[in-house]
Amino acid sequence: MKTKANKKDSIKVITLGCSKNTVDSEQLMCQIKAANYSVNSDSNNDDSNIIIINTCGFIQDSKQESIDTILSYVNAKKTGKIDKLYVTGCLSERYKKELIKEIPEVDEYFGVHDYKSLLNTLNIDYKKELSGLRLLTTPNHYAYLKISEGCDRTCSFCSIPLIRGNHISKSIEELVKEAVFLAKKGVKELLIIAQDTTYYGIDIYKKQRLSELLQKLSEIKGIEWIKLHYAYPANFPKDVIELIAENSKFCNYLDIPFQHINDRILKSMRRSHSKKDILELINLVRTKINDLALRTTFIVGYPGETDKEFSELYDFIKETKFERLGVFKYSHEEGTPAYKLKDNISNKIKNERYNAIMELQRDISYNNNLLFVNKEIKVLIDRKENEYWIGRSIHDSPEIDNEVIINSKKNINLTGKFFTVKITNVENYDLFGTII
Numbered sequence: 001m002k003t004k005a006n007k008k009d010s011i012k013v014i015t016l017g018c019s020k021n022t023v024d025s026e027q028l029m030c031q032i033k034a035a036n037y038s039v040n041s042d043s044n045n046d047d048s049n050i051i052i053i054n055t056c057g058f059i060q061d062s063k064q065e066s067i068d069t070i071l072s073y074v075n076a077k078k079t080g081k082i083d084k085l086y087v088t089g090c091l092s093e094r095y096k097k098e099l100i101k102e103i104p105e106v107d108e109y110f111g112v113h114d115y116k117s118l119l120n121t122l123n124i125d126y127k128k129e130l131s132g133l134r135l136l137t138t139p140n141h142y143a144y145l146k147i148s149e150g151c152d153r154t155c156s157f158c159s160i161p162l163i164r165g166n167h168i169s170k171s172i173e174e175l176v177k178e179a180v181f182l183a184k185k186g187v188k189e190l191l192i193i194a195q196d197t198t199y200y201g202i203d204i205y206k207k208q209r210l211s212e213l214l215q216k217l218s219e220i221k222g223i224e225w226i227k228l229h230y231a232y233p234a235n236f237p238k239d240v241i242e243l244i245a246e247n248s249k250f251c252n253y254l255d256i257p258f259q260h261i262n263d264r265i266l267k268s269m270r271r272s273h274s275k276k277d278i279l280e281l282i283n284l285v286r287t288k289i290n291d292l293a294l295r296t297t298f299i300v301g302y303p304g305e306t307d308k309e310f311s312e313l314y315d316f317i318k319e320t321k322f323e324r325l326g327v328f329k330y331s332h333e334e335g336t337p338a339y340k341l342k343d344n345i346s347n348k349i350k351n352e353r354y355n356a357i358m359e360l361q362r363d364i365s366y367n368n369n370l371l372f373v374n375k376e377i378k379v380l381i382d383r384k385e386n387e388y389w390i391g392r393s394i395h396d397s398p399e400i401d402n403e404v405i406i407n408s409k410k411n412i413n414l415t416g417k418f419f420t421v422k423i424t425n426v427e428n429y430d431l432f433g434t435i436i
Helices: 019-034 059-078 090-102 113-120 160-164 172-184 210-218 237-244 263-268 276-290 307-320 349-370
Strands: 012-017 039-041 051-053 084-089 142-146 189-191 225-228 250-255 293-300 326-327 376-385 388-392 403-407 418-427 431-436
Touching: 012 019, 019 039, 019 051, 019 084, 019 113, 019 189, 051 059, 051 113, 051 172, 051 431, 059 084, 059 090, 084 090, 090 160, 160 237, 172 210, 189 210, 210 225, 210 237, 225 293, 225 326, 276 293, 293 307, 293 349, 307 349, 326 349, 349 418, 376 403, 403 418
Parallel strands: 012 039, 012 051, 051 084, 142 189, 189 225, 225 250, 250 293, 293 326, 403 431
Antiparallel strands: 376 388, 376 418, 388 403, 418 431
């Protein structure tokens, strides 16, 4: 496959959506590079003649972003700026037939499990020995470790099982091998992800084995920070709480998506926990893990959510004061159980409820940040912007959480290094400090 200019093919992989997609793209890029292709993920690189878009199809906003991105490269193809355009990932898994009909200019569409077919289209043979190996698109000092694929939960609002299928855990041995590979590449921070990390091991080991996996990961030389994400609240493994509390490799950070607090809404959402369960789990993790940053997510505007039920959620957030919090406006997704319900909350009300929660959380975050003024904290530096170095504390994950902004005159590259930083000032979601 050669370009019109008879140049060697160069491939750019564009990743949209969540960190799980990031891992998929990195594994794909590793296979491409092993076949001696030039491959990159740089959005500013316009030299590539082959484009692969790894799409997201989770909710309406992400679907629209994926479609807009596809169309922009369709235009690039029409004007001769690129030669080939391929689309893969969640959107094309879910809507392949519709996309072929509506956007036929794309050379070929692939689903989430079609990477071998995509590679074959590029005249690349899949190399089994590269399984689990990746070409990092994150800074070299941190990486996402996806411990399983798919989900067995039946949450009414979620399209993930439709797209990704049933829960499939990777073996402990595979994951340790992958983490060792990452550590040798310079990774110091592992961000543990899956559709549901709590469920890890049940399918292949017939019991929860998350704690055992995490313990083995913590023993890997070079790994200094580990953060756990997307932990389903029901049947939360108590031994994981103990491990985080006792093992210094684990950051005092937990990402547990609760989605709502009202019992009627939780039942309609098909969540396997109640308000009482949520309150007990929050009390447990905050009691056991000192200085914990608890991250969660909620959905507003779920079908039938009354003003009273929203007020219950608002008051719960106000009282609980989550250190980190995200909010989604309910998206009515075909094929999900909730699609049978009437999407009777207007966009106006959804936006009002979303904004109310975000304004509340902004103030909570600011007050939490004030507690760190004049204190010294450990910071991992991610990048430099102008004259400032940007880093994160043990309480923050990349892109979604707070950042620490440092004005340093050091004439050396600080990226990927740990420093003790004294916090001198704060804003709603940022801390400012100087290196000690």
